Amino acid sequence: MITVLASISHKNIREGLQKTFSRTKAEFITCRRPYASIVKARQYTPDVIIIEILECTQDELSIIRLIRKHPEICHTPLLVFGPACSEQCRVGMEKMGVTTYVAAPISVKKILLAVQVVLRETMTTASKKKNGENPTQDVTAEMTAQLFDPQVLPTKKIALMVSHIDSLVAFPTTFASVLRLTEDNSSSASQLGRAIESDSSVAAEILRLANSVYYAARNRRIDSLRQAIVRIGFSQTKTAVLSMSVLKHFNSRSPSTGFSYREFWFHSLAVAIIAEKLAKKISGIRSDEAFALGLLHGLGALMMNEYLPTTFQKILDGATEEGSPFTYYQDSTMSVNHLDLLAYLFTIWKLPNSFSSAIRIFDRLHNTASDVQKNSLAVTISLAKSMAYGFDIGYTTDCSVHHFEYGLLHTFGIHKGITDTFxxxxxxxxxxxxxxxxxxxxxxxxxxxxxxxxxxISLLCCFSGEFMWSALYEYIRQSDRYSIRHCEDVQTLEQVLSEQDAEYIALFPAYTKDMKKQLQLCDARGVRGLVMDVSKTLRSIDFETCIIAEYPVDLRNVHMVLQALNMNSVSNDMSDRAIKYLLPLTKGPVTHEKRNALVVYRSTQGYTKLYHHIKRYDWPSFNKFIYGHKALQYAKDSSAKVTHYFLEWKAPFTECAESLQELKKHTGSQNAQYIVFYEGVGEESSQDLHLLSTISDITLVNLADESDCASLHTILS
Structure with a gap:
């Protein structure tokens, strides 16, 4: 089945494509906001992405850059259509990763032909694939309407969903039988063998496992379940049977747009394995019980996708469109969520009461040390889920994680991060x-x-010696897209930032005792950054360059935000909105509309000294670039008029002079003010400075000279 994701503002084109694709049975997913295409493309994994741009500006093209920066969707065919543009613009888009650009005049037929060329297959292929699928058994349209009706009580909505699902699917008896054995300390291998024998396919798989390379010894084959249990181990056999029975029973192979069964089960298995290990660190819960609930914790979403697909797709579409965690969006639109549904199903399936209690609250905890005593099983599943996301193992309806207090992590034996052995x-x-x-x-x-x-991306991970672990930090650490340096105190951060020509993005994954001082230092040096305000103490402070966000956060969105920050796009209007969409922001960078400045600098030290003079005035967040094509390209592409250019002068003279001449050529820069700044020069460079002063309409500022600095302040004010 072909899936097409489209971000199109032109109503006639959008509706025309939707009608055409619906006739071919292809899935056509729309985005009402341009930046929603980032999240939806990653969740729905489309075969092709269609994006409309209104004009060929840096602002419009920033979303394309962000899509191409994400590892999961960077190779998806990307079809862009918009106004006629120059050959240079087309070449630029190709370099960004645009597969095909369709220029005006635009028609539905023209776009369809381009899609077919990109995919190299006709839409009838999708129709044939679709016709071979087993239809799902959804509820009626009337019942779906009731589920979203705010006048219908939440308990009635749960009853409607439970009644429908329970009439179509039964819980696997083998799982229930083995789970009962975990509650009995006196259970034996023979009892476990009898429970397994009731399911011939599971029994055959246990024998195959016992004779596999993982467990076979001296090539001696065994053919009895009792021997297999002894060889594999009593506890390991139980967890293996639990996994087999659940996946065999619930693992539908019917395609579902936006929900990957493979990613779902990898994530569920990871949560189960981690929960089992964590349970051994605390008292009050059984490790095999934690494994079982970890395996089942997301089953409510799977049940809705399988047996309530219309409802599920409506929620998933809304959550990805709004950039909201799936469970939060479901609560806001239905007043119930898939965890409430699963808790009731657990009761009907006669699973332990502890399962129902834990599943209702595990995603709503404050995750403090006191929660371990009150809700140990729920906390274990919550932490295991975040850890699985942190290790980038599968995903479900999103990858949202919460923050965990250090006291809670300490209880589970996590003191200085996760060990490589683990x-x-x-x-x-x-x-x-x-x-x-x-x-x-x-x-x-x-x-x-x-x-x-x-x-x-050069990343500065800022924390103090008390930092233990966070899923966000682990997720970044697991990626190979970052070059990470750690700063455990203000002195280390200051030393790193003083290095010449170093370009960093700062990341504050959790609260640390030096956070405010580190943030102020980053702000003073013009370092862009992402701060997770766990303590909620930063709301009243304005930062020019750092973004303040809160948990829960979708880890996949963090990738996109760091890419956006790295693209010098905090002050870029479209990317700024994208960042606010991707993260639950407490406070974004301070923005101003009075002036638009561009700083072309040769060294971080030079920029820092200039910024010390600028920060006291009502100025925007700067677009700052090292000498080169990036600055010139911004001047050419920027939809916002540049009012002030700051260029750092360093020998050779010709490079600075050529940059000035190039900048002056662009129409958006002709009325701008040009300031060339430097800090002291030797006698051998005085002639170069004299030559620079002969270029019309520029102001030379020596930052080491008080009178020049006074002139600069006059310009700034």
């Missing part, structure tokens, strides 16, 4: 379970295409 064991067990249930042929750790050092 991660290695997790990957090993995940690969073992995958060999049993055969989700797909992947292995962990994943082998991604290597990223060249020049393409990596």
């Amino acid at each position: 991660i290695h064991t997790l990957y090993s067990e995940l690969n073992l379970y995958n060999s049993i249930v055969n989700i797909d042929d992947r292995t962990y750790p994943r082998r991604n295409k290597p990223v060249h050092e020049t393409e990596k």
Whole structure:
């Protein structure tokens, strides 16, 4: 089945494409906001993305850059249409990663032909694929309307969904039988063998596992379940049977737009394995019970996708359009969510009461140390879920994570991050379970295409010695798209920022004791950054260059935000809106509309000294570039008129002079004011300065001279 994702403002074109694709049975997903295409493309994994641009400006094209920066969607065919543009603009879009550009005049037929060329297959292929699928058994349109009706009580909505699902699917008896054995300390291998024998396919898989390379010894084959349990181990056999019975029973192979069964089950298995390990660190819960609930924790979303697809797709579309966590959006539109549904299903399926209690609240906890005593099983699942997302193992309806207090992490034995041994064991067990249930042929750790050092984002991870672990930091650390340096105190941060020509993005994944001082230093040096305001103490402080956000946050969106910051796009209107959409912002960077400035500098030290003079005035966040094509390209493409150019002068003279002449050629820069700044020069450079002063309409400012600085302040004020 072909899936097309479209961000189109032209109503006739959008509706025409929608009608055409619906006749071919292809999935046509629309985005009402341009930047929603980032989240939807990543969740729905379309075969082609169609984006309309209104004009060929940097502001419009920034979304394309962000899409092409994300590893999951960077190779998806991208069809862009818009006004007629120059050959130079077309070449520029091709370099950005645009597969095809369709220029005006635009028609539905013209776009369809371009889509067919991009995909190299006709839409009838999609129709044939669709016709071969098993239809789902959805509720009636009237019942769907009731689920979204605010006048209908939440309890009635739950009853409607539970009644419909329970009439179509039963819980696997093998799972229930084995789970009951976990509650009995006196249960034996023979009892477990009898429970397994009731499901011949599971029994055959247990024998196959016992004779596999993971467990076979001296090539001696075994053919009895009792021997298999002894060889594999009593506890390991139980968790293996739980996994087999659940995946065999619920693993529908019918395609579902926006919901990947493979990613869902990899994530569920990872949560189960991690929850089992965490449960061994605390008292009050059984490790195999934690494994079972970890495996089932997302089953409510799967049930809705399978048996309430219209309702599920409506929620998923709205959540990705709004950039909201799936559960939060579901609560706001239905007053209930898939976790409430699952809790009721657990009761009907006669699973332990602790499962129903934990599943209702695990995504709503404050995740403090006191929660471990009150809701130990729920906290264990919540932490395991965030850790699985942090290790980038699968996903469900989103990848939203919460913050966990250090006291809680300490309770689970997490003192200074996650050890390599823990991660290695997790990957090993995940690969073992995958060999049993055969989700797909992947292995962990994943082998991604290597990223060249020049393409990596230089990231400053700022924290103090008390920092333990966060899913956000782990997610970034697991990626190969970042070159990370750690700053544990203000002194280290100051030393790193003083290095010449260093371009960094700062990341504050959790609250630290030096956070405010570190933030002020980043702000003073013009370093862009992302700050997770766990303590909620930064709302009243204005920062020029840092974005303040709160948990929960979708980890996949963090990638896009860091890319946007790295593109010098905090002051770019479209990307600024995209950042606000991608993260739950408490406070974005301070924005101004009076002036639009561009700083072309040769060294971080030079920019920092200039910024010390600028920050006291009512100025916008600067677009700042090192000498080169980026500054010239911005001047040419920017839809906002540049009013002031600040250029740092350093030998050779010709480079600065040529940059000035090039900037002056652009129509948007002809009435701008040009300030060339420097800090003291030797006698050998005085002639170059004299030559610069002969260029008309520029102001020379020596930052080491008080009178020149006074002149600069006159300009700034």
